[in-house]
Amino acid sequence: MNTILAGMLGFGVLIIPLLGIRIDLEAVLFGDLLTANFGDLLRTIIAFLVFILLMTFGYEKVVYVGLDPEGASASGINVSLLNLALSFTTALVIVSSMSAVGVILVIALLSTPTLLGLNKAHSLRIAMMRSSFFGLCISLLGFILSIVFNLSPGPAISVICVASLLIPKLRK
Numbered sequence: 001m002n003t004i005l006a007g008m009l010g011f012g013v014l015i016i017p018l019l020g021i022r023i024d025l026e027a028v029l030f031g032d033l034l035t036a037n038f039g040d041l042l043r044t045i046i047a048f049l050v051f052i053l054l055m056t057f058g059y060e061k062v063v064y065v066g067l068d069p070e071g072a073s074a075s076g077i078n079v080s081l082l083n084l085a086l087s088f089t090t091a092l093v094i095v096s097s098m099s100a101v102g103v104i105l106v107i108a109l110l111s112t113p114t115l116l117g118l119n120k121a122h123s124l125r126i127a128m129m130r131s132s133f134f135g136l137c138i139s140l141l142g143f144i145l146s147i148v149f150n151l152s153p154g155p156a157i158s159v160i161c162v163a164s165l166l167i168p169k170l171r172k
Contacts, residue, residue, distance in 0.1 A: 009103050031102030031154035040096040047092035054085060055128075062086070063124055102154040105161075109135060112161035119168075138164060 016023060027035065054062060064072040065082050073079045097106055117131025142157030149156075 027102070028098075029102050029104050029154075030152055031098070031100050031105060033100050033153060036100035040099055043092045043096035047089045047096070050085060050089045050092075054082075054089070058082065059125075101157065105154040105158050108158045108161040109139070112165060113138065116164060134164070 013025065016025075061072065061077050061082060064075075065077060065079050069079050094106055094110075097109075101109075113131040113135035114127075116134040117127045117129075121127035121130060138160050139157060142160050143153050145151065145160075146153040146156045
């Protein structure tokens with residue numbers, strides 16, 4: 001997903017001059033909290049509610065589809081509908097967060113908390129909870145640092161994502 005996101009971003013940047021569009025690429029790459037609006041908040045809330053419903057009522061199905069889609073389909077699970085719901089949730093989160101924090105941060109927050117949460121996790125449920133916790137902590141720390149030091153939150157959170165992956169390696 002990160003590769004496709006980065007590739008489509010590059011493609012978009014390449015066609016901007018061809019279409020004659022005037023756009024602030026710095027705001028696209030690093031975000032601008034002042035451009036976030038009620039629609040972004042609404043999309044994020046909808047994505048959150050869909051995700052909570054999926055995890056509450058369909059966790060086992062999601063895991064089954066993730067591990068063995070053919071087996072899940074053979075057992076009667078509507079794999080296409082479940083994949084569509086997960087894709088819809090992911091797309092809503094990406095679209096609603098891009099204007100506020102930018103593409104760079106969206107890419108970083110799609111992978112960094114997951115990598116941190118998977119480290120020595122004994123189950124998928126624990127990995128998901130830890131990933132959510134790490135994502136929340138990284139975001140809060142980035143926003144606090146950006147407020148205290150008058151920085152842009154997107155790049156600040158992106159740097160914290162990289163640091164959170166490097167610090168455990170440096171300790172060893």
